[in-house]
Amino acid sequence: xxxxxxxxxxxxxxxxxxxxxxxxxxxxxxxxxxxxxxxxxxxxxxxxxxxxxxxxxxxxxxxxxxxxxxxxxxxxxxxxxxxxxxxxxxxxxxxxxxxxxxxxx
Amino acid sequence: xxxxxxxxxxxxxxxxxxxxxxxxxxxxxxxxxxxxxxxxxxxxxxxxxxxxxxxxxxxxxxxxxxxxxxxxxxxxxxxxxxxxxxxxxxxxxxxxxxxxxxxxx
DNA sequence: TGAATACGTCGGAAATCTCCGACGCGTCAA
DNA sequence: TTGACGCGTCGGAGATTTCCGACGTATTCA
Numbered sequence: 001x002x003x004x005x006x007x008x009x010x011x012x013x014x015x016x017x018x019x020x021x022x023x024x025x026x027x028x029x030x031x032x033x034x035x036x037x038x039x040x041x042x043x044x045x046x047x048x049x050x051x052x053x054x055x056x057x058x059x060x061x062x063x064x065x066x067x068x069x070x071x072x073x074x075x076x077x078x079x080x081x082x083x084x085x086x087x088x089x090x091x092x093x094x095x096x097x098x099x100x101x102x103x104x105x
Numbered sequence: 106x107x108x109x110x111x112x113x114x115x116x117x118x119x120x121x122x123x124x125x126x127x128x129x130x131x132x133x134x135x136x137x138x139x140x141x142x143x144x145x146x147x148x149x150x151x152x153x154x155x156x157x158x159x160x161x162x163x164x165x166x167x168x169x170x171x172x173x174x175x176x177x178x179x180x181x182x183x184x185x186x187x188x189x190x191x192x193x194x195x196x197x198x199x200x201x202x203x204x205x206x207x208x209x210x
Numbered sequence: 211t212g213a214a215t216a217c218g219t220c221g222g223a224a225a226t227c228t229c230c231g232a233c234g235c236g237t238c239a240a
Numbered sequence: 241t242t243g244a245c246g247c248g249t250c251g252g253a254g255a256t257t258t259c260c261g262a263c264g265t266a267t268t269c270a
Contacts, residue, residue, distance in 0.1 A: 005116075007115050007118075008116045010112050011110075011112050011115075012258085013112075016185070020188065023189065023192050030217085038259080039259070039261085040216085040217075041218085041259075041261080042258070042260075045218090045219085045257095045258075045259080046258090048218085049257095060217095062267060062268070063215060063216045063266065063267040063268065064215090064216060064217080065217065069189075069192070071192055074190075081182060084124070084174075084179050085179075085183070087176055117227085117228085133246080133247095134247065134248090135246065144230060145247075146247095146248085146249080147228070149247070149248060150229080150248090150249085151228090153248085165247095167236095167246090168236065168247075169245095169247080170246080170247065211270100212269100213268105213270085214267100215267080216265105216266085216267080216268100217264105218263105218264090219263090219265105220261105220262085220264100221261095221262090223260085224257100224258085224259085225256100225258075225259095226256080226258090227254100227255080227256065227257085228253100228254085228255075228256090229253085229255100230252090232251090233251105234247105234248090234249090235246105235248090236247085237244100237245080237247100238244085238245075238246100239244085240243090
């Protein structure tokens with residue numbers, strides 16, 4: 001039972017696609033399973049990973065469970081990326097300078 | 106031999122830390138290995154993953170190999186996140202509205 | 211009440227990940 | 241040239257991931 005890790009949760013393309021779909025609104029598990037060529041257990045287990053990473057929230061409705069997106073933990077990834085955004089904008093600016101220098105010749 | 110996937114490359118905390126360290130400048134492999142409590146083969150294999158994801162570039166210097174950060178593929182993650190930034194800013198705005206509504210009472 | 215539905219979870223199989231020791235190759239220094 | 245160093249990669253061990261069929265539970269509907 002590994003701890004909930006947002007980066008690991010995003011490592012799987014199916015889970016990323018689940019999050020994408022949940023943007024448009026909550027979905028039941030069987031409904032999601034039909035979107036992918038996957039059995040229900042597989043989808044259910046992907047949802048468990050997303051749940052442990054607090055990226056989704058479940059809302060029981062009768063015998064179904066609707067899963068809602070909770071994008072807040074994504075800010076951790078965003079923050080991590082910011083440490084590089086600054087760096088790569090510097091790099092891009094430097095590259096641009098070089099290109100301008102070349103063009104001037 | 107899985108294909109180079111930026112999200113998978115970021116799933117491992119050691120690889121994320123390697124990228125963090127490379128922000129400050131290029132590093133040789135043994136030098137990196139000393140930072141972690143890891144053998145050199147492990148670090149070398151992490152670097153292979155990062156290389157296949159095009160997140161690092163190697164520059165041979167004599168018998169050493171200095172690894173440079175290439176943050177450009179990170180923009181793929183950034184773009185993916187943008188699909189949610191918009192969503193979660195909407196959510197935050199909606200929450201703010203509710204709070205303002207409450208405060209007005 | 212009983213049958214059908216929606217779901218979570220438990221083995222278990224197959225694939226993948228992560229790490230290490232060992233080996234080979236190229237480079238440096240004596 | 242010889243020995244030591246820095247590195248990549250292979251073979252293999254152990255852990256983890258990903259998927260499925262099977263089972264149990266709760267809910268719905270006839």
